Amino acid sequence: MTTFVDRVELHVAAGNGGHGCASVHREKFKPLGGPDGGNGGRGGDVTLVVDQSVTTLLDYHHSPHRKATNGKPGEGGNRSGKDGTDLVLPVPDGTVVLDKRGNVLADLVGQGTTYIAAQGGRGGLGNAALASARRKAPGFALLGEPGDDQDIVLELKTVADVALVGYPSAGKSSLISVLSAAKPKIADYPFTTLVPNLGVVTAGATVYTIADVPGLIPGASQGKGLGLEFLRHVERCSVLVHVLDTATLESERDPLSDLDVIEAELKEYGGLENRPRLVVLNKVDIPDGLDLAEMVRPDLEARGYRVFEVSAVSRLGLKELSYALADIVGQARAAKPKEEATRVVIRPKAVDDAGFTVVLEEDGLYRVRGEKPERWVRQTDFNNDEAVGYLADRLNRLGVEEELMKAGARAGDGVAIGPEENAVVFDWEPTMAAGAEMLGRRGEDHRFEAPRPAAQRRRDKQAERDESDQEYEGFDPFA
Template identity: 40%
Template sequence: MFVDTAKIMLKAGDGGNGCVSFRREKYVAAGGPDGGDGGKGGDIIFEVDDNLSTLSDFRYKRKYAAENGENGKQKKSFGRRGKSLVIKVPRGTLIKDEATGKVLHDMSNDEPYVAAQGGKGGWGNCHFATPTRQVPRFAKSGIPGEEREIRLELKLLADVGLLGFPNVGKSTLLSTVSEAKPVIGNYPFTTLSPVLGVVRVGDRSFVMADIPGLIEGASTGVGLGHAFLRHVERCRLLVHIVDISGSEGRDPIQDFETINAELSGYSPELSERPQIVAGNKCDIADEEAVARFRAFIEEKKLPFFPISAATQNGVTPLLQAVAAKLAALPPIKIFAPEELPQEDFEKHAEREITVTEHDGVYFVEGRWLLNVIGSVNFQDYESLQYFQRVLRNSGVIDKLVEAGIHEGDTVSIYDVEFDYVG
């Protein structure tokens, strides 16, 4: 089954906890803290696999988690890093944030994409030894890995998209000009999923996609084709195939107008894509019908080619025109990442916070604080003031006061530390 959308949940690995340990060796007069750091949690990484053509693997597995980092060990030994999880997807897959619909990455090249970062490992107690704190009996917990819900959308990478009503000859044309083997039958909706084929014209080649037939209302969800309009979005050129003979009892001019209206309804940008019109089944059409349709298309300033996909009559001039047009068009569209909206943490008070104290160090934890820290530039004065306001408005400062903090004590919020000033 062809599956081109999927919603999945990602959970990167948590960082391992730091270790609390002290040296106890024979003949060593003075020991000391020697707890090692926890290992970093594994990332979740997406990679392109050209052996895949659908997202069907994601129908049955919806949750993906990377390995957690190992806890730190004695003798300042670091915990093992968590193993990253690599997820393979077809080339042309878009990775979107489910909550906002924003594009995070376009998997159209061979570059891997880290969709969820593993958490950093916590420090062992050897980091907290000072002249006044020689026996630190605490260590830092590992930072949780990122969690996010994403949507995968497959948009095929094709130079040319074949458009038209069902049973107008799109599959027949693709099968005669390439090695592709689409299903061909004398009934509507023989093509239930997009089919790609490589077409060679002289020393040039391009990828052509047979898109399932569209009908009126496709852009609003009617019929089968609406589910595949997304695959036309990358196409540099559209070849609009019309049954010029009217063998299905439809008017070819009305067919042309209907399909273009659906393109416009789905995406105004798509409706502006360059088009070449092919009047198919001209071998069984009367000359008057061909001349009428040609005049209509030429009035719209579009190239027109009468063809017969079954007999290959007129197909060569069509392919030559397609190759020449592609040479003048920009490359296949690659979707740029979109910036996610920045949450205003000042407006959200009373979030979940925990404060624990060990030997004068106050540890503040709350998963939302990870996002705050990631949004703050601690070298910038205004950004630092924003961070201070968030701590006050969210109740962090009040929690610290309740815990008995004094001026000069150390506050530790994950991988950020500072001295408290009342």
């Protein structure tokens, strides 16, 4: 038996980027042919896409953990790693994506609508990509970045033009079964319908969808019955239809009080005040039901409702009802603003935006936050001194050193780059920038430099001997 699930918590993890490769090309008579390490592959994304053939979130209820594949590391010979495979997750039309705090991240409506729930990590650059005129033979490569990892909530809100609301056993499922080709479960006891039923109705040239909302009773908006669980399914509808039972066997109920109760619950739920309403007096094929319908109809029309007397058994009044609904749905569709062509919005960065911030925290720690510094830290292999030096060069060029000085940082002060849960912390030395400038030619291999003229080599050797003589001047080996 198929289970209807319209709310799930899903843990999505994108793939990590592959690491870059540090490699040197070698061949016969050319042992140092230059760096040829390839780049790492990009990690796969986790993407949600609307698929009309999917009607429930059941698959994610049973398998709530989904992960894309990682990118492959780069290899020598300038061979880049393979990108990770994107993971595409089909979801029903009308799925809302929320974070754990309930903030809406995306509202997926319409076939093919997509949302990237987790972005794959970038692949690290190989040493071939890091080589430059000043850095001819980098002995390091950049690490791949980790992919996004987060918990999201998927909520399904049925995409329907018409919503039938009313007490259990008011005949909503019966109406859908005769107005459309839907075959919902129908029985003579309350809460027969445990999930929203959806049907397609054709009235003249208009085709629209109709759904019922099960389980509305007093207190539904507060969690009683099934109302709170399914009230979200009426949010997208264009018109609300109150289905009132004129042949109920419960003595304390009547159509007017039923209408007041349901309206109170809709008002308590909120957001449905501007939806047009119709009233359907159902089960008029029963003599007592017809008498009660004729009795309450003037009161309902006095309240401003259009009233239809129908019978799902004899099909009395169904044609008039279907065409009236088609007319309202057509007006609602015409009133919707037309979708404009996609505009490309360019937001240039402010001229005074340094791309990072330096904040002195209460514990005396200087915290550096910014997209570039944090990404560079994630890409750095801290087991490689040359890679650490390259990071220092990048931070220095970005202006982090200068901002730390302006913020009042002194030698030995703690500096953290990144958020609290995943930061790199070190003791700051003001000479770090100077050291980066002095070392300057970090990553260069003098074996790749052009040969010096013979005269220059002789002068250099003589200078080295003179320097050595000065170091040993006055040195007595027998002292």
